[in-house]
Amino acid sequence: MKNRFSGQLLSLSYKFSLTLIFFFLSLASIAQDYPTTVAKDGEGIYSLLKRHDLSPSEHLNAFIELNKNKLGKNNSLYVGQSYRLPNKAQTTQPVSSGGAIYPIFGKTYEQVKPIDNALQGAIYYLVSGHGGPDPGAVGRYGNHTLCEDEYAYDVTLRLARRLIEHGALVYMITRDENDGIRDASFLKPDKDETCYPKLTIPHNQLKRLRQRKDAVNKLYMKHRGSFQRLVITHVDSRSKGQDIDVFFYHDKRSKTGKKLAGNLQQTFKRKYDTHQPNRGYHGTVSSRNLYVLKYSYPPAVFIELGNINHYRDQQRFIKSNNRQALANWLAEGLLLDFKNNK
Template identity: 50%
Template sequence: MKKFLCLILCGLLCFPSGMTGKKKGHYEPLFGKKYASYAVTSSSLKGATFYLVSGHGGPDPGCIGKYRGKELHEDEYAYDIILRLGRELMKRGAKVHFIIQDAKDGIRDQAILNNSKRETCMGKAIPLNQVARLQQRCDAVNRMYRKDKSSYKRAVFIHVDSRARNNQTDVYFYHAPGSSKGKQLAREIQRTFRSKYDRHQPNRGFDGTVSERNLFVLRNTTPVAVFLEVGNIQNAQDQKRLVIADNRQALANWITLAIEKDYRKR
């Protein structure tokens, strides 16, 4: 079990579109100095638009776990995964809006991602009040949605859960009540994750669930959306999904693969 997550998630890292493209025709400062330059390696998502939202941020770190005497802050890991996901989508020709942004913290390869309060909502300070904070990001998504002309527009929310330390969880997924397309995308991601687990750990299985949930951000954003909880920040096994950079990248790769499948079915 100790090597389980690293071995499985790293199995996806043989994708041709690695983290260091040799071409430098495209540049996104939010990715940080090391990863800002990237190459568009395919047109598989050309014409698609995405609104990527990492949980919490600014004055709110989200849930906090302990790992080898250090703190793990939800907002930092959710943001790193969101950046990696956005980079993979952009490498496939997609248009991406990063709703939560940090001008300094790009994609990071460290195990412990230091916490900061620099995150903004597209340049605007994030309120401490929960309702105001959630409404702000919903407004940002909806504002961009109204401007975009794409026929395929999807929002992706990424969070990290907090449960009892002995509660190991697989990644699980929510969609808005009554959203058939949201459910379809969530199911596609679930199937993709299950197939990867079946390939690399056939005796382990994958128990990540898909369900509808009346969350504020799902209820108040216009585009079809999926909400992911990527693990229990308190659980030692789930923490490996977060602290190992290759695992964070693999999560982004798997989600991207599922989105490509969903896009082809549109």
């Protein structure tokens, strides 16, 4: 069954809209009774849901909403406490082979199957740069125009899909409901991107940044106490003669953000040492006074993926395999960060 909701991407293999869920819950609280269960010793929400044949990634938020006044710190359960269980009919159902459909990824990539639960409990907010009325940096490749917002978004979509495969809960803050993951070399620019949940992106830069910051911070407060990270992706614009490696920035006040950036940088260095040992890797980690880094609640990293005006860097973007490699390496860095902070 396909989801038609436009809300966040959820962990493991499911996507549903918080707004629609809350609507269903409001109706259900009037119209029906919910089954209940008693928490066992050592049991958390995930194991409790699995015990009742309910997918954690599909029913987690519904369970929390139903029992929000009975949960401990970090949504822990109390032994012997009775809890209400979500109704399966109220949320999306799995497709065959343990996957689920995410229309935001497009027809080719919409079915996502879990690989493992390595990122279970982790929450990521993904913001690709610019979008809507602002294409960001613009480069030329022959007769083709390369727009930053399209390539940053495609890499970010691929990253989101990868994180979900590893069990993370992922929110796409910058969204385009009809582009999906694209394998073409030259991505057609458009201006229909929105900001989560479905807000029109303003042209004014400060208003745009504030809109994204507000979306992230509101979600952060909902998940307060959980492991949360913000990942911002951009493409740089420099002279045609300057190629650059992938660079990572953090807010100077955030030790956790600095560690996050360092884990990503270490991953890229290791990857280049393995796959291109004679090339060398010069991407750095440094602090930067950027609005969203400064004012967002979760630890954050700002990533420059390359120079859209340099021929060699352009290969990093126009080849879909390279965009996927960027996403895979970023996901590996985030796996390392999660492991190092558990």
